[in-house]
Amino acid sequence: MERRVRVRFAPSPTGALHIGGVRTALYNYLFARQHGGDMLLRIEDTDSTRFVPGAEEYIIEALQWLGIEIDEGIGVWGKGLKGEKANGLNIHGPYRQSERREIYHKYVKQLLDSGNAYIAFDTHEELEQKRNEIKNFQYDASTRMLMHNSLTMPAEEVERRIKDGEQYVVRFKITPNEDVHVHDLIRGEVVINSNILDDKVLYKSADDLPTYHLANIVDDHLMEVSHVIRGEEWLPSAPLHVLLYRAFGWEDSMPEFAHLPLLLKPDGNGKLSKRDGDRLGFPVFPLEFHDQKTGAVSSGYRESGYYPEAVINFLALLGWHQTGDKEIYSMEELIQDFSLDRVSKSGAKFDYEKGKWFNHQYLMMRDNSLIAKEFIPILEAHGVATNIYPMPTIEHIVGLMKERVNFVSELWEQCNFFFTAPEEYDEKSLKKRWKEDSPRHMKEMLALLEQQDDWSAEALDNLIMPWIAEKEYGVGLVMNAFRICLVGAARGPHIWEITDVLGKEETLRRVKAALEKIG
């Protein structure tokens, strides 16, 4: 009997959601949707010292922006999951680990009672001392009898210490010299000897919270998670997790594991970090993040002008690829085509340039009307009174220009001349395209244009081209000078597209102004 697919994304609220975390969330989501299963969001806030206010809200907002729907847990949203139905699914809650203390108590006790765990009183100082004393010290079968714990002291003393309020931790008692097999959906069988595992802290009395390892196993079991899809950094502790399932007697219902390759720095070595983004000038977070403690602001993909579809598409292909050459995938297509066994095993260097290209692709595919709406605020920020332009005109302009930019935000510098007359003339263009005869050409052209009533591109072309030919001025020479008058530089779309948008009056005005200013 096939088990219902249930996956979870379980970030800890320690700051902005890293782009690698976003990819993990995405892969989980794709897998869940493909199998008609459930996508849960759980908050792993078992480290009270690293909690960052606002992080949880940030995570939810980021997932919503990207279109990664949550079926169960924190921040449920998405199609058909609103209201009661959504709440009805939240039967495994609470989904914040800090709110599950009672649950963990029970399971810590179970491990203690079954002899799979013990209580330890060693202070940080004592541990530090041992690390100095014994090279490569590890708290395990070889050293645990040298330490202050319930294995080395009488039960009464343990009890007394706890009663006295002494802080302690609960450690997992690892059986030495045992090969632990982990089946990984991406990597196959991984075998690790338990000797290299230490007696992991499972619970700390100081904040009455479990550590990741315990909470993770208990929650995944209770929440009936079928597949654990997470970053490769967890692979070394996967055997520990297997041992934990075993100690609880849950090995039969243990989830399948899939450890994803890491996202690496674009240059050099190591995994992608926030600092790389700062250094190389690209965002490593989906949304802009304001750190309330430090006041630092980190840039986000949304604020940088990316479309969520582009970010999704880009991220999906960083570590996963189908057999063919297809590169543009909608979310629906990804859900259709995604598979864990086609996830690559090696880390992927983060290629930001390709990310820009993806956004370009989505910009090209986008309706001009939508782009125009996005462009209007930018126009207004540059002092353009957008209400004097009919919407179709703005749509026409963005349609002309979108193919030469990656982001809507780059549109302004490409097409500002449609909205404001040039005040300065690009020196390079002048040098190359404004010749001795240019003023005379422009004056003659001006005279011709002033007589012209039909301002259509076709009519203007029929007027000007024969004139140039007749006078033998050279098309390039005249047209480029004309372009400089209108644009202020040697760039932009076809010249009759520009005259069309500007209209006769404005066109003539610009030519006159240029004649005055450049001479």
Next chain:
RNA sequence: GGUGCUAUCGUCUAGCGGUUAGGACAAAAGAUUCUCAAUCUUUAAACCGGGGUUCGAUUCCCCGUAGCACUACCA
């Protein structure tokens, strides 16, 4: 140091014993155009090294090398 994972153009990758090793990004050149882009065409660019297995290895195995991850009362 220990343990694990990984290894095809600069980058993301296709390839699942026999291929002119394919595609995309980035780069270069050309075409086109009144300009700048876009577009199209083209070029350059890779199987980490050494052993096996095999008629034949980029592909399978081993070793080496390199990279990465983990090695906390962090996740």
